[in-house]
Amino acid sequence: MARKPLIAGNWKMFKTHLEAIKLVQQLGYELAGHDLSAAEVAVCPPFTSLRTVQTLMEDDRMEFALGAQNMHSEDEGAFTGEVSPVMLQALRVRYVILGHSERRELLGETDEGVNQKAKAAFKHELTPIMCCGETEAEREGGLTQSKVEGQVRKGLAGVKDELVARSVIAYEPIWAIGTGKTATPDDAQETVSFIRSVIAKQFGDEEVGTAIRILYGGSVKAGNAKALFDQPDIDGGLVGGASLDAGEFAAIVKSAL
Numbered sequence: 217m218a219r220k221p222l223i224a225g226n227w228k229m230f231k232t233h234l235e236a237i238k239l240v241q242q243l244g245y246e247l248a249g250h251d252l253s254a255a256e257v258a259v260c261p262p263f264t265s266l267r268t269v270q271t272l273m274e275d276d277r278m279e280f281a282l283g284a285q286n287m288h289s290e291d292e293g294a295f296t297g298e299v300s301p302v303m304l305q306a307l308r309v310r311y312v313i314l315g316h317s318e319r320r321e322l323l324g325e326t327d328e329g330v331n332q333k334a335k336a337a338f339k340h341e342l343t344p345i346m347c348c349g350e351t352e353a354e355r356e357g358g359l360t361q362s363k364v365e366g367q368v369r370k371g372l373a374g375v376k377d378e379l380v381a382r383s384v385i386a387y388e389p390i391w392a393i394g395t396g397k398t399a400t401p402d403d404a405q406e407t408v409s410f411i412r413s414v415i416a417k418q419f420g421d422e423e424v425g426t427a428i429r430i431l432y433g434g435s436v437k438a439g440n441a442k443a444l445f446d447q448p449d450i451d452g453g454l455v456g457g458a459s460l461d462a463g464e465f466a467a468i469v470k471s472a473l
């Protein structure tokens with residue numbers, strides 16, 4: 217079955233819930249009249265805007281999916297400041313970004329933690345968008361493949377084949393995030409294709425490697441999106457800064473239609 221591209225906006229720690237309303241309304245306006253059946257569009261606002269964006273999108277029958285940027289692995293408990301998969305599921309959240317490099321580098325997120333969260337996400341019918349990617353030094357040291365292989369293997373360890381096939385990986389080279397530097401389409405394709413082969417090997421099944429959606433992230437803009445999305449193994453993008461501008465994000469979405 218052909219993989220449907222996913223264009224997901226990671227808003228990071230931007231936008232109050234009032235600003236979120238405006239941004240989603242503008243995005244609806246920008247994409248009105250476009251047939252979105254060829255690609256899936258998701259917005260991942262901060263926790264404080266999830267309920268607001270959910271009700272807005274449902275009331276206005278917008279065809280966008282809702283995503284969260286993180287979650288805890290437990291259903292509930294004494295974990296001050298955390299949000300559980302049960303809470304996300306109740307908001308009809310479809311995607312949850314796990315193991316973003318900002319959380320790994322700044323907040324101590326580990327591969328083992330990402331693995332627990334991925335298992336919890338599946339248990340609650342949430343689809344993980346699991347991030348991986350190398351630093352500039354690792355790239356220069358020829359360590360790109362070993363870094364992403366370790367992250368992918370550990371992040372998905374022990375997950376059933378059929379669930380892996382339905383999940384999403386985002387390859388985000390850290391040096392390309394928020395820097396305006398983008399991996400060339402060929403370089404991004406090479407690493408994404410490598411990730412597919414890692415998945416196929418780990419799950420002993422070519423079909424799982426062929427089915428899983430793998431996105432590219434890192435300074436995706438309207439001007440470079442098409443060349444990246446046209447690569448055979450790249451199934452869309454995880455977009456940071458450019459997702460905060462409805463016109464720019466809509467143009468990125470259109471390049472996947």
Ligand code: 13P
Nearest residue numbers: 226393394434435456457
């Ligand atoms: P930018 O698109 O701002 O580079 O961010 C990418 C990213 O981290 C998405 O998760």
